[in-house]
Amino acid sequence: MTKKVILAASVLALFSSPVMLTKATADPADATLTIDGKEMTVKTAAPEGHPFDTLYSGWLYREPETRALEEDSFENPGMFGVEQGAELWSVVEGTAGKSCESCHAEPEVDMKGVGASFPKWDADAKRPINIELQIDKCREENMGAEPYKFDAAEQKALTAFIKHQSLGMPVKLDLSQGELQTWWDRGKELYYTRTGQLNLSCSNCHEDHNGQMIRADHLSQGQVNGFPTYRLKQSKLISLHNRFRGCVRDTRAEIPKAFSDDLMALETYVTWRGTGLSVETPAVRQ
Amino acid sequence: MASKPRVKLPKSASAGEIITIKTLISHEMESGQRKDKNGEVIPRQIINKFTVTFNDKTVFEADIEPAISSNPYFEFAVKVPESGTFKFTWVDDDGSVYETEEAIEVA
Numbered sequence: 001m002t003k004k005v006i007l008a009a010s011v012l013a014l015f016s017s018p019v020m021l022t023k024a025t026a027d028p029a030d031a032t033l034t035i036d037g038k039e040m041t042v043k044t045a046a047p048e049g050h051p052f053d054t055l056y057s058g059w060l061y062r063e064p065e066t067r068a069l070e071e072d073s074f075e076n077p078g079m080f081g082v083e084q085g086a087e088l089w090s091v092v093e094g095t096a097g098k099s100c101e102s103c104h105a106e107p108e109v110d111m112k113g114v115g116a117s118f119p120k121w122d123a124d125a126k127r128p129i130n131i132e133l134q135i136d137k138c139r140e141e142n143m144g145a146e147p148y149k150f151d152a153a154e155q156k157a158l159t160a161f162i163k164h165q166s167l168g169m170p171v172k173l174d175l176s177q178g179e180l181q182t183w184w185d186r187g188k189e190l191y192y193t194r195t196g197q198l199n200l201s202c203s204n205c206h207e208d209h210n211g212q213m214i215r216a217d218h219l220s221q222g223q224v225n226g227f228p229t230y231r232l233k234q235s236k237l238i239s240l241h242n243r244f245r246g247c248v249r250d251t252r253a254e255i256p257k258a259f260s261d262d263l264m265a266l267e268t269y270v271t272w273r274g275t276g277l278s279v280e281t282p283a284v285r286q
Numbered sequence: 287m288a289s290k291p292r293v294k295l296p297k298s299a300s301a302g303e304i305i306t307i308k309t310l311i312s313h314e315m316e317s318g319q320r321k322d323k324n325g326e327v328i329p330r331q332i333i334n335k336f337t338v339t340f341n342d343k344t345v346f347e348a349d350i351e352p353a354i355s356s357n358p359y360f361e362f363a364v365k366v367p368e369s370g371t372f373k374f375t376w377v378d379d380d381g382s383v384y385e386t387e388e389a390i391e392v393a
Contacts, residue, residue: 235356
């Protein structure tokens with residue numbers, strides 16, 4: 001019976017407009033997300049000055065099977081990364097003979113809220129700092145260790161572990177720190193600037209066409225509250241700057257370096273666009 | 287294999303109860319079909335066997351083939367007649383054996 005109705009509906013849609021067909025099938029799901037008994041905010045009113053009325057987590061744009069993986073932290077393969085991060089926490093490295101634990105003895109307490117409030121202003125470097133760079137800063141200044149190579153498994157695991165301590169907390173940036181507002185402005189400009197041979201900006205997909213299909217994929221609002229994210233396609237944790245670079249590559253533009261000024265500005269702005277959504281790290285996406 | 291395998295089952299059950307066991311192990315499951323940047327075939331390396339015993343009696347067994355995706359996940363139901371220990375064994379192509387065990391109390 002249901003099958004017949006769906007068939008009839010799609011035949012109708014075919015005859016009217018193809019846009020209607022795609023729109024109807026790719027809207028965010030009407031569902032709630034609870035992880036380990038914690039209720040997540042996957043849908044919330046946008047902050048002032050935001051182009052959207054309602055913010056939707058990327059979780060709502062995924063298939064039921066993918067959504068189920070994130071609901072159960074046992075089944076979530078991203079938790080392997082979090083566990084690895086927990087182990088790395090107490091590993092001593094560098095000339096000072098210290099580990100993360102030497103300064104932050106109780107990560108469950110000390111790191112709570114950290115994942116919800118970065119990027120912050122780094123007064124020493126005079127630029128925004130994200131969790132990956134903060135880890136490197138600690139390693140260089142306090143531990144006497146080498147910074148991680150971009151996307152080293154350890155870097156992703158520690159970032160995921162730190163962000164996971166804020167699971168369920170709403171994303172909230174303090175843009176009044178230092179010159180963070182200027183970087184937010186720069187990020188916003190980048191967000192709306194078309195680049196590459198395909199001449200696409202972030203907004204063309206994630207603002208103008210979220211909820212529609214891009215070939216076989218649902219376009220989401222491009223929220224970053226679940227990074228590092230476990231992507232089934234790559235079957236590993238994917239960092240935010242890896243995803244940024246992937247998106248830019250897909251527009252056939254020159255790919256900016258990870259943690260470059262442009263991408264730090266973009267991270268600041270895009271994180272703000274998810275204000276109020278829960279930290280979901282490690283999220284599961286396709 | 288990066289981290290230790292994960293296993294989830296109830297700590298206690300009543301005699302004859304059917305319980306659900308979930309297992310997950312971190313593994314690349316390299317199929318042997320892929321090529322690296324230089325065009326060379328990446329040799330196959332998968333977990334080829336998964337066995338579960340309860341008080342040394344096999345209760346679940348699977349031969350795993352290259353089409354199984356990375357980080358293989360198994361969920362199955364099993365009847366528990368008495369208190370005892372489940373032993374979980376994964377066998378890697380390279381001969382490595384990953385093991386873990388979990389006890390259950392039957393009232």
